[in-house]
Amino acid sequence: MKQAQNLARMPAPARYKADNAATFVEAFEGNAALKEGPEWLVSLRQEAADTVAEMGLPTPKLERWKYTNVHPAIKDVSGVAAKPGFVVKPVDKLVTDLSESLQNAPEWLQSILTERPHATFRYADMMMWELANMFTQDGVVIDVPAGQKVSEAITIDFTGHEGQLSAPRAVIRLGEGAELTIIENHKGEGQFWNNALIQIKIADGAKFRHYRMQEYGSKAVYTQNTHVEIGEGAHYEAFTMALGGNITRNQVHAAVIGGGAECDIYGINLLDGSQISDSTFEVEHMAENCNSNQFIRSVMRDQSKGIFQGKVYVHEGADGTDGYQLSNALLLSEGAEMDTKPELEIYADDVKCSHGATTGQLDEEPLFYLRSRGLSENEARALMIEAFVNEVVEKLADETVKDVVLQKVSQWLKL
Template sequence: MTTATVTKFPEKSPYQPDTAEGILRAYEAFVAEIDDQPQWLADLRKSSLKEFKRRGIPTPRLEGWKFTNIWPLVKAYGDKIGQIKVSHDNVDGVIITPLLQMLDQDWVKAALSEDMPPGQHNTENTLWHLGNIYLRNGIVIDVPANTEIKKSLELLTSAGEGAFFTDRMVIRLQKNARLTIVEDHWGKGAFWKNRLTHIVLEPGAKLTHIRIQDDSDKSVYTQTTNVHVGRDAVYDAVVLCSGAALSRNQVRVTLDDTCASCHLNSATLLRGEQLGDTTILVEHRAPHCQSNQNIRTVLDGRAHGVFQGKVHVHQPAQKTDGFQMSRALLLSEGSEMDTKPELEIYADDVKCSHGATTGQLDQEPLFYMQSRGIEEKTAKALLIQAFVAEVFENIEDEGLKTALERKVEAWLKL
């Protein structure tokens, strides 16, 4: 006869509610000044406040945050809050409106109210709650049906120093509309930027979304992007991230209808003590959809790269084509890469693949190039550029592509 001994461990909550208080010190003053919000927004704010107080800042005890410890870097930012200003040129055919004037629009309300991304998948939505609590400024970008915008829309974000900043961006491309957005972030000084972006692509629409994040290496950059892709619509994203002490780029793309597709390309270049985290969730909800994730990370010094990518194929999403590839290049002994690829598949007729590699620069091509007279430093730079370049391949605008390649070149020269 055997006796089983059951040891019960005390359940340790992954949440850290005590961190909420610090971040919320400015809340009372902030909310007292708001007298013009619709009831639904007041309710959303209140329920997010409750959720945030319960959870606090995400900790490495949460599965989706186990490689990224944000609290030590943001705890100083609770006393002062601010709104990120997004400046842009006017582009013919694109309707850009301050968010506050659009709160009565049902589609805007629906976008803002959608929990993003949901807690059960990889990422915690604490940053969304925090964004809701301080939701105030933002812009709404709308492109009418059947409009192809040739000129790209350039957005420049700016924030002050020493505070927590947030903003909201809601983007809609109506049926068969096409647009390219280029976001540029290069804030100076120390701050925490928490950005939230909602994107709705109606049937046949195509958005090329380029983000260049080169904020100061004293800052914290967190970005949550929630994308809905309709029938035959395409979301094409390219991220070049080389800034911030800590950045977290979390993206959820939902392929809602037949033949929707997304290409998520990202290049992260880090050195010193920087940490860069890319966390992606692609939800295949309809048949014949395609998703593609191509992630390149280059790490020098004591930099730390994180990639968590998940493809979730729901039962109706037959004939799904899902691809995911993460490749990291470690240039120094002190650098670290953590990769967590995941596939969760409930449909039986799908094609999904994923791969992840972490390695050093190959010695063979390096010696080959040197033997032709190319100095070691130049040879390394060429190899790194080639390693990253694949991420820019989808960009049709040659000027834009060259601009991104130049930025990589410039980073390598530092």
């Protein structure tokens, strides 16, 4: 069976090259602190800066970034934050600040921090990934030993810095049979760009629940890259609720590397104004008898735009794979838009894969049914939209998170 590969830096094909990252390359050059530290770290940053200088930042000319153009939204972002804004609670011995661990990083941590995007999309994904690499200074490391079931969820509250790029990193490792729940809260007003890189290793039989509430102000840009490896019989459950921000790119790459593993990636987008929220997922099945499930529901008002690019990639030999992806979108205004691109790429024989996508408006029949029982048109619409997104919320394992999400949904509906 294949393993996720750790690829060295290679020159990119010409079509990826763009000279649009000068601001950030200059910020790198002018920052002496980034040239200090252990050799592996200095060269990681330098190689990343070289790649970004050469390749630039992704533009809609790249197929994988066709629907999401970050450039107009980041044109006033120039500086780079010395310290990304985040607070971790509770303070626990499982959690360390990356800024502290960097000087004497153990080998396992070094090897994760120096990982590169996986081959399938390496160039299209590389720029944002390398952008996080070149400014690697701070972030969170969470290391749960084998067998430890962490009962209380760890929350990470992220925020941004006005006019600046922040590049927080997170490394999360679960030992065999460990269990952990993380809740990321993203809040803060202002024109900033947070580009996060999150790497997760889930050992055999471990369970990781990963929830994210994105409620940034309407000028913020949030791009995040999650790379997760899921071991034998392990389970990864991810959920993102995108409510805020000007542009959100929620990108998850999951490598299912152990037999019988499960990977669920869920999401809700509730958008209005001119918001853009892009959910780009790829699940790579590399072992036998694994299940994966991508399920996204989006509701768009005004001129907002939702994007779902989902892919299931089944490697040769990954028999017994069950891969499923579904995107349903509701357009509430004439100017709203949804772009969907579900994909399957299968190199194994004994596989059950399906994908589906729907985009539409609320059905008239149930609306009339509800109104005939006394609900006003607005009440009927709200109830139906709530029901529409609840079908995703129902899937979540954490009851507290479910309640919080439902509250936020009903708040959004009252706007």
